[in-house]
Amino acid sequence: MKFDARTPGALHGSAASQNMGSGRQPILQKTLKTSIGCAGIGLHSGVRVSMKLYPAEPDTGIVFRRVDLVGGGAEIRATWANVTDSRMCTVLADQNGISVATVEHLMSAFCGLEIDNAIVEINGPEVPAMDGSAAPFAFLIECAGAVEQDAVRKALRITKSFSHATGDKMVALGSWAGGLRVDFTIDFRAAAIGRQSCSFMVERDVFKAEIARARTFGLLSDVTALREAGLARGGNLDNAIVVDGNRILNEEGLRHAHEFVHHKALDAIGDLYLSGHPIIGHFVGRCSSHADTATLMRKVLADPTGWELIDLYEDDTSLAAWAERDAMVAFG
Ligand SMILES: [Zn+2]
Numbered sequence: 437m438k439f440d441a442r443t444p445g446a447l448h449g450s451a452a453s454q455n456m457g458s459g460r461q462p463i464l465q466k467t468l469k470t471s472i473g474c475a476g477i478g479l480h481s482g483v484r485v486s487m488k489l490y491p492a493e494p495d496t497g498i499v500f501r502r503v504d505l506v507g508g509g510a511e512i513r514a515t516w517a518n519v520t521d522s523r524m525c526t527v528l529a530d531q532n533g534i535s536v537a538t539v540e541h542l543m544s545a546f547c548g549l550e551i552d553n554a555i556v557e558i559n560g561p562e563v564p565a566m567d568g569s570a571a572p573f574a575f576l577i578e579c580a581g582a583v584e585q586d587a588v589r590k591a592l593r594i595t596k597s598f599s600h601a602t603g604d605k606m607v608a609l610g611s612w613a614g615g616l617r618v619d620f621t622i623d624f625r626a627a628a629i630g631r632q633s634c635s636f637m638v639e640r641d642v643f644k645a646e647i648a649r650a651r652t653f654g655l656l657s658d659v660t661a662l663r664e665a666g667l668a669r670g671g672n673l674d675n676a677i678v679v680d681g682n683r684i685l686n687e688e689g690l691r692h693a694h695e696f697v698h699h700k701a702l703d704a705i706g707d708l709y710l711s712g713h714p715i716i717g718h719f720v721g722r723c724s725s726h727a728d729t730a731t732l733m734r735k736v737l738a739d740p741t742g743w744e745l746i747d748l749y750e751d752d753t754s755l756a757a758w759a760e761r762d763a764m765v766a767f768g
C-alpha cells in the first residue's frame with residue numbers, strides 16, 4: 437500500500453518556516469543523532485548477529501539492510517507490504533526472499549521513542565533478542581540521541597472501525613483523539629499468567645516506564661514443539677520468561693506484576709509501526725497474536741476510506757475536534 441495518493445504536497449521551503457504566522461507549530465520528524473550498535477543472538481534462529489543503527493534522511497522510515505553475504509546488501513523497508521510471516525514473530529523480506537526476523541521489539545522502541553527515520557544494518561537473519569524486551573533498544577536509541585529534521589512528522593489517523601476475530605481472539609482498530617491508545621487482554625490457562633489487562637496512551641515516558649522492559653514469554657510445554665519446528669533455538673532464561681503451570685522458571689521472577697500483558701502491548705506497538713507512521717487510533721487486542729494484527733492492518737490499509745495521512749502539529753485543534761467527536765460516539 438502506497439500512501440502517495442494522500443501524502444500532503446511536497447514541502448516548499450523549510451518545514452520549520454511553514455505556517456509562520458499561523459501559530460501552528462509543526463512537529464518535526466526525528467532521526468538518530470549518531471550511529472550505535474549492539475550484538476546478540478536471534479531468539480528463533482539462535483544465530484549470533486551484529487546490528488548497527490544509523491541516522492537516515494527525512495521520509496526514509498525504518499529500513500533494514502542485510503550486510504552479510506547471504507543478504508548481499510539487500511534493503512528491506514519496515515512496512516506491512518514486506519511482512520512475509522507473522523506466526524511466531526514478525527518477519528520482513530524483499531522480493532528476492534532476503535529476510536529479517538523478529539523486528540517487532542526494535543520497531544516498538546523506534547515507535548515509543550518517536551524515531552521516524554533510521555537505517556538498521558544487520559549481518560544475519562534476525563534482530564538480536566537481547567533480554568527479550570525493547571529496553572536494550574530504547575537504551576541504544578537514547579545513547580545515540582535524537583535530532584529533529586527539516587520535515588513535518590506525519591501520522592496515520594484512523595477514521596473508521598476495523599476488527600478481525602477468530603475463536604477467542606480479537607483485534608480491533610478505531611478512531612481515537614490525539615495519539616495511539618492500546619488496550620490488551622490475555623487469558624492463559626497457565627496459572628502463573630492467568631488473565632491480565634492493560635490500557636495505555638502510548639507516549640514516550642509511558643513507553644519507557646511501563647512497556648519497554650516487559651520481556652517476551654513462553655510456556656515450557658511449547659518449547660520442545662517450537663524447537664522441533666526450528667524456532668526458539670536462541671531462546672533461554674536470559675531472553676525470555678518461561679512458564680510451567682503456576683511456576684516462573686526464571687530465578688529472578690518477573691520485572692512487574694503485569695509483565696506478560698505489557699509485552700503483548702509492546703509487540704502490538706512494534707507491529708503497528710509497520711504502517712510507516714505513528715498511528716492515531718485505538719487498538720484493542722484480546723488474546724491476539726502477530727498474525728491477527730497483520731490481518732487487521734492489511735484490512736485497514738486496503739480501505740483508504742478508513743484512514744488519512746496527516747501532518748502533525750503541536751496542540752492541534754483539529755485533533756481536539758476529533759476528541760469531541762470521539763466523546764459523542766462513546767456516549768451516543
Ligand atoms: Zn514480543
